[in-house]
Amino acid sequence: MSKDFKKSYKFAIKTSLFITLVLTLILGVFLFYHGLFEFYSLGIFLVSSYLVSFFIIQYRVENFIYKRVKKIYDNVTLLDATTLRPNQITTDMATLTREVEKFAEDKKLEIETLKIRETYRKEFMGNVSHELKTPLFTVQGYILTLLDGAMKDKTVRKKYLQRAGKGVERLIYIVKDLDMITKLEAGDLHLHLENFNIVEMVQNAFDLLEMKAAKKNITLTFDIPYEEAIWVYADRERIQQVLSNLVVNSIKYGKKGGTTEISIENLIKNKVIVRVTDNGEGIEKANIPRLFERFYRVDKSGSRKEGGSGLGLSIVKHIIEAHNEKIYVESVFGVGSEFSFTMEKSKSPSKITTSEKTGNGRKKA
Template sequence: MAKEFKRSYKFAFYTSLFITLFTTGALAAYQVFYANFSFIHTAVFFVLCYCLAFLIIQLRIEHFIYRRVKAVYDNVSLLESSSLQKQQVTTDMATLTREVEKFAEGKKLEIEALKIRENYRKEFMGNVSHELKTPLFTVQGYILTLIDGAIKDKKVRDKYLNRASKGLDRLIYIVKDLDMITKLEAGELHLREEEFDIIEVIQNVFDLFEMKSAKKNISLTFDLDYEEPIYIYADKEKIQQVITNLVVNSIKYGKIGGTTEVSIEDLIKNKVIVRITDNGEGIEQKNIPRLFERFYRVDKSGSRKEGGSGLGLAIVKHILEAHNEKIYVESDFGVGSEFSFTLEKSKQRAPVQTSTAKT
């Protein structure tokens, strides 16, 4: 029977029993010595005394536990007072203890997550500050030099104004990327999905960066001659930005006389995988897990010299995640890297691909 009672009820049961026995015994003794002994009167008194004692003790226990636990919750700010209900903390202390421990464990995990976010926030703010102050100080230096008298020299003036203009372009580039990644993370940048030819988009990116790649004698090429279009259903502008960022990275870290090669392969029935491969510097394995973090740089000195906002790969990841797609990285340090990502084929017309190897 004891198993059927919760602990506080068990306590109230035995306490009430002891009180009742004592008071009943006292009443019986009084009746024996000072009045006529009545068994019925004693039994009635026993029942009434027991019920009253049980009720009083149980209510007192409930009030005591609720008040003490509520005070603890208020003091350590584990729960809002309004969320604590009397029926939740009245009787079973073992259950209450488990609930408190469970809640405390949840709060511990939440605090650890907040600490990680705080460290990430500090690192992010430091990176933003560094990225912005470099071009700002550069532009400020050129302008101050011109104000101090260099503006009278036409040759120096034109050179410094051009450099200041490049510094401002870099600032605008960083701010635009920050604005985009903020909108992507907040879910405010909506996709405009449409059907388009992925081959055409990649070729447009090749044409756009033909001069940039030519400076390092890097070839931008397909692995095959894709004679038929491959239709994709996605946001054309955003996917072009993904390919642009990956191609620019391959040029930035590519070796002189190297190659950036793009291939498109069927993955499953309704998916294709786009691979962008280069034979550049490659990435050490320790850096790959953090590669898509904002402002994370594998080679801080080299990447700064090459420019960029430091947000390119983070934007790539967010755009693909917004499409419910994945991006993968494979790299051998000193050999080269391959970035690949999936895309959904067009539902209107499945691509019929006929490819011929280049000679």
């Protein structure tokens, strides 16, 4: 405390001392010259002069600094003038120093954030451009070839139109995924919540993707036989999309003759966790934090050969978060990956009372 006091009033103390000594010396010479010199009177004058000088100088200095600092706050609108008080001002200008340091730290953080966003924006624009131009150029190439004379050959015409049609389908697929991402991020997608059997949904996903898995001789299976239904409360269509995307990814990056396994486990009283595990190529640790970014690909060349919009995992994450649930990923490169997400459990429809049924409705994402 004493250290702060001496630091704050250093200027006033020294200046008052100089003024007091000078005035006392002048007064002493004057009294001595006129024969009125008294140590007692001179001592009283010295003390009084010092105290008066100190308080006047300190007040004037604080007032002077406050006005100048206030002007700086008013001119530099980014500084918060409401935090400035006259009683905070000292001759070492500590308040202004703290404010400027805080301002500099905030600006530094803001600049770093903007740099990260700018890098992300450039990557995103580059990825969108790449994803769209490939099917566009494909469609354009086939159409120009047909216009240049190939249209007269019926066999070639049909083949090229079919290939151009596939390019258009890919464009539509990408645009639909982009539209869904936009709606999910803006909160414009409505979730139609209902009770359904998650075991049955997983089996449907297996049946739907069985042929795709067979091309790489990948086995789609449960971890154990689920003889009883497990009821959850969510948007059936969106969760079906989540499961399909995760299983497709496990097939896409799985090794030939591998396995994709799904387990459904009780997490807490009202939650279950669904795990999608494969023994494929796995993901390097450095890539895991960016897995759910739009268009981010771990294996740039391989993933493009496999197709897809590059938005699947991003959509999965947004759908799960729209349900106020969590999604997790664990992976060891060269060993395999596990994606898991939580869901709210519900009762079997036969056990739901009439009042509980009327509680079912829609939820905005």
